[in-house]
Amino acid sequence: MKRAPVLMAMTCGVIAAAANGAPASAGVLDQVKQRGELICGSNPGLAGFGVPDDKGKWTGFDVDYCRAISAAIFGDPDKVKYVPLTAKDRFTALQTGEIDVLVRNTTWTMTGDTAVGASFTSINFYDQQAFMVRARLGVKSALELNGAEICVQRGTTNELNLADFFRAHKMDYKPVAFGSAAETVRAYDAHRCDVFTSDSSALYAERLRMTNPAENIVLPERISREPFAAAVRKGDGQWFDVVRWVGFGLVAAEEAGITKANVEEKRASDNPELRRMLGVDGKLGSGIGLPNEWLVNIVRAVGNYGEIYERNLGENSRLKIPRGQNNLWNKGGLMYAPPIR
Amino acid sequence: MTTTPSTPANQPPAHGALARPPQQAPGLIQGLRSLVATPLNALLTVLALAIAWFLLRPAIEFLFIDAVWSGHDRAACLAGEAGGETGACWPYIARRLGYFIYGQYPEAQRWRPNAAMALCALNIGWALWPRAPFRGAALFSFVLPFPVIAWILLYGPGFSGLVAVPSNLWGGVLVTLVISIVGIVVSLPLGVLLALGRRSQMPVVCAASTVFIEVMRGVPLLAVLFMANRMLPLFLPPGVLPDPLVRVMVGVSLFAAAGMAEVIRGGLQALPKGQYEAAAALGLGYWQMMFTVILPQALTLVIPGIVNTFISLFKDTTLVTVVGIFDLLTTIDVSSRDPAWATPVTASTGYAFAAIFYFICCYAMSRYSAAMERRLAAAGSRS
Numbered sequence: 101m102k103r104a105p106v107l108m109a110m111t112c113g114v115i116a117a118a119a120n121g122a123p124a125s126a127g128v129l130d131q132v133k134q135r136g137e138l139i140c141g142s143n144p145g146l147a148g149f150g151v152p153d154d155k156g157k158w159t160g161f162d163v164d165y166c167r168a169i170s171a172a173i174f175g176d177p178d179k180v181k182y183v184p185l186t187a188k189d190r191f192t193a194l195q196t197g198e199i200d201v202l203v204r205n206t207t208w209t210m211t212g213d214t215a216v217g218a219s220f221t222s223i224n225f226y227d228q229q230a231f232m233v234r235a236r237l238g239v240k241s242a243l244e245l246n247g248a249e250i251c252v253q254r255g256t257t258n259e260l261n262l263a264d265f266f267r268a269h270k271m272d273y274k275p276v277a278f279g280s281a282a283e284t285v286r287a288y289d290a291h292r293c294d295v296f297t298s299d300s301s302a303l304y305a306e307r308l309r310m311t312n313p314a315e316n317i318v319l320p321e322r323i324s325r326e327p328f329a330a331a332v333r334k335g336d337g338q339w340f341d342v343v344r345w346v347g348f349g350l351v352a353a354e355e356a357g358i359t360k361a362n363v364e365e366k367r368a369s370d371n372p373e374l375r376r377m378l379g380v381d382g383k384l385g386s387g388i389g390l391p392n393e394w395l396v397n398i399v400r401a402v403g404n405y406g407e408i409y410e411r412n413l414g415e416n417s418r419l420k421i422p423r424g425q426n427n428l429w430n431k432g433g434l435m436y437a438p439p440i441r
Numbered sequence: 442m443t444t445t446p447s448t449p450a451n452q453p454p455a456h457g458a459l460a461r462p463p464q465q466a467p468g469l470i471q472g473l474r475s476l477v478a479t480p481l482n483a484l485l486t487v488l489a490l491a492i493a494w495f496l497l498r499p500a501i502e503f504l505f506i507d508a509v510w511s512g513h514d515r516a517a518c519l520a521g522e523a524g525g526e527t528g529a530c531w532p533y534i535a536r537r538l539g540y541f542i543y544g545q546y547p548e549a550q551r552w553r554p555n556a557a558m559a560l561c562a563l564n565i566g567w568a569l570w571p572r573a574p575f576r577g578a579a580l581f582s583f584v585l586p587f588p589v590i591a592w593i594l595l596y597g598p599g600f601s602g603l604v605a606v607p608s609n610l611w612g613g614v615l616v617t618l619v620i621s622i623v624g625i626v627v628s629l630p631l632g633v634l635l636a637l638g639r640r641s642q643m644p645v646v647c648a649a650s651t652v653f654i655e656v657m658r659g660v661p662l663l664a665v666l667f668m669a670n671r672m673l674p675l676f677l678p679p680g681v682l683p684d685p686l687v688r689v690m691v692g693v694s695l696f697a698a699a700g701m702a703e704v705i706r707g708g709l710q711a712l713p714k715g716q717y718e719a720a721a722a723l724g725l726g727y728w729q730m731m732f733t734v735i736l737p738q739a740l741t742l743v744i745p746g747i748v749n750t751f752i753s754l755f756k757d758t759t760l761v762t763v764v765g766i767f768d769l770l771t772t773i774d775v776s777s778r779d780p781a782w783a784t785p786v787t788a789s790t791g792y793a794f795a796a797i798f799y800f801i802c803c804y805a806m807s808r809y810s811a812a813m814e815r816r817l818a819a820a821g822s823r824s
Binding site: 144145146147148151152153154155156157158181182183184185186189192193196198282289305308309310311417418419 | 515520526536537539540543544545546548607609612670671674675682763764765767771772774775776778779780781783784785787788
């Protein structure tokens with residue numbers, strides 16, 4: 101116990117030194133430009149969000165976010181070095197400057213902002229805990245699950261949310277808990293329980309590993325909120341703005357109907373809003389240290405938010421996760437970008 | 442154990458047969474007969490066969506009979522409408538073999554790891570083949586020139602004219618071999634020094650070696666890896682942090698060296714004191730005594746222990762996954778989550794492949810050491 105404060109002091113001293121030293125005089129954006137490469141903390145393997153393809157190239161929703169930031173800065177989406185991080189390592193890597201930005205399906209929480217030295221920029225995916233059942237049970241709502249046997253991973257927030265949900269609705273259930281995600285899926289697939297609960301993105305991903313994916317459906321109830329957001333190290337306002345506005349830019353581009361296919365055409369438009377966004381009029385990009393065509397470069401490289409979503413998670417992918425809350429605000433979802441002006 | 446010299450001619454032949462040492466390997470027929478010699482033996486044989494059948498049949502069905510042999514995505518390895526599961530999904534391994542071997546190493550540059558691995562195989566072959574000429578030179582080249590050449594080939598530093606391939610792109614078998622070969626090459630000499638240090642008369646050397654060995658043996662490898670990858674960055678100023686792969690290699694090597702030191706110390710202690718005294722009486726200095734008299738005998742004594750340390754080091758490299766290094770097992774694990782291949786059998790197929798790979802490597806090491814022991818035992822009994 102006696103040694104802990106000393107160790108803390110040493111650790112904090114080093115972090116403080118890091119924050120006050122060279123990195124502060126040259127902001128992260130300048131460092132990235134100088135290095136010629138963005139270092140992006142990523143997930144070592146999560147279906148739809150970040151997995152290596154057959155050639156070993158990283159693909160996925162979070163990966164495309166890193167590529168978008170790279171395109172905004174360099175006009176080239178491939179100047180990214182990916183550092184795969186475990187859930188435990190991710191904030192240390194951000195604090196020590198090993199990575200510039202963390203795009204790793206990280207839930208935005210209050211402690212995330214206050215205790216671990218991270219600043220969350222903008223939400224890129226709204227995840228929620230949900231239930232999966234076999235279609236032939238005929239269950240249509242989680243409120244019909246009274247008395248069900250439910251497979252859940254032990255020691256996760258999923259287990260706690262599950263207990264809360266059933267207590268709040270005065271229903272009974274029998275938990276069947278397992279140590280790992282793989283075991284939990286296996287048990288559900290082997291009919292050891294009726295229901296499988298996890299975050300909805302995980303439910304859709306795990307469904308692919310089941311014997312008969314099409315037989316299983318996700319019920320409409322959502323019992324928790326897991327907003328995934330990109331995070332940067334605290335204390336660099338310019339870099340925070342860059343990452344945040346790349347996220348907003350993707351959403352704004354979708355709302356304005358700018359796609360990978362028509363971005364050149366939209367640039368020639370007379371619409372003042374489009375002209376501002378696409379850097380034809382004004383100098384919005386240089387205001388945050390980016391080229392004026394930052395959004396053109398992003399959309400040309402990876403498409404708008406909707407295109408990224410459909411390619412990695414939605415109908416054009418194997419996961420087929422409905423847009424739901426991740427739709428635009430004017431289409432029944434929560435995705436909303438402040439005006440670019 | 443020698444045969445009795447000059448058997449008298451008048452002795453009955455039966456006695457002569459008895460005087461010979463018992464046959465080491467009984468004939469096949471004899472061996473089979475002993476399996477059913479008594480009712481109890483017969484029962485045990487039947488039982489063992491039944492257990493083997495129950496265990497092996499599903500494995501054979503999974504790996505061969507029900508296996509899928511061709512296809513280009515997950516659809517091939519799904520059982521279809523009928524339900525149930527197929528066996529191993531081999532096209533998944535075939536499609537991803539490049540990734541499993543090289544990780545994200547750029548495809549156009551893969552001749553470089555190939556060349557490094559070929560050089561490594563040649564060098565190992567040269568050093569290990571008993572009748573090869575200049576085996577001492579081979580050993581030396583494996584410890585000094587080869588690692589430098591391999592590093593230039595794989596990494597491609599500025600002066601070499603090759604495209605630099607940073608270590609975060611290395612993966613799969615390449616990383617597994619790099620970490621274990623570095624660990625093996627570093628841990629043996631370092632282990633010898635530590636073992637000698639621990640038996641040294643000089644108090645500082647002895648204390649330093651003992652503390653190092655006990656600390657390294659007293660913590661799990663996982664803790665060493667976490668220290669190297671998570672704590673070290675906090676203590677070092679930014680910008681001087683070594684490459685993550687280098688940090689892991691240093692950690693693994695130091696850990697293996699501590700284990701190796703204890704194995705070698707066992708060998709040193711097993712030598713009779715007379716050997717030391719005889720060497721000293723001949724006027725040999727400390728290093729001469731160690732390198733010409735003591736170590737050759739001590740190392741020979743502990744070959745099984747040394748090889749055992751190598752084998753466990755090789756298998757322990759799979760732990761580097763916890764610090765985000767993509768060794769073979771991690772590339773396999775991550776691949777099973779690719780939506781293009783995710784099926785109920787993808788993960789099992791990957792693990793079966795990994796098991797086969799690790800078994801072949803470890804079994805080869807173990808067979809080589811067994812052959813080595815036989816050779817040295819024969820050489821010893823001749824002298």
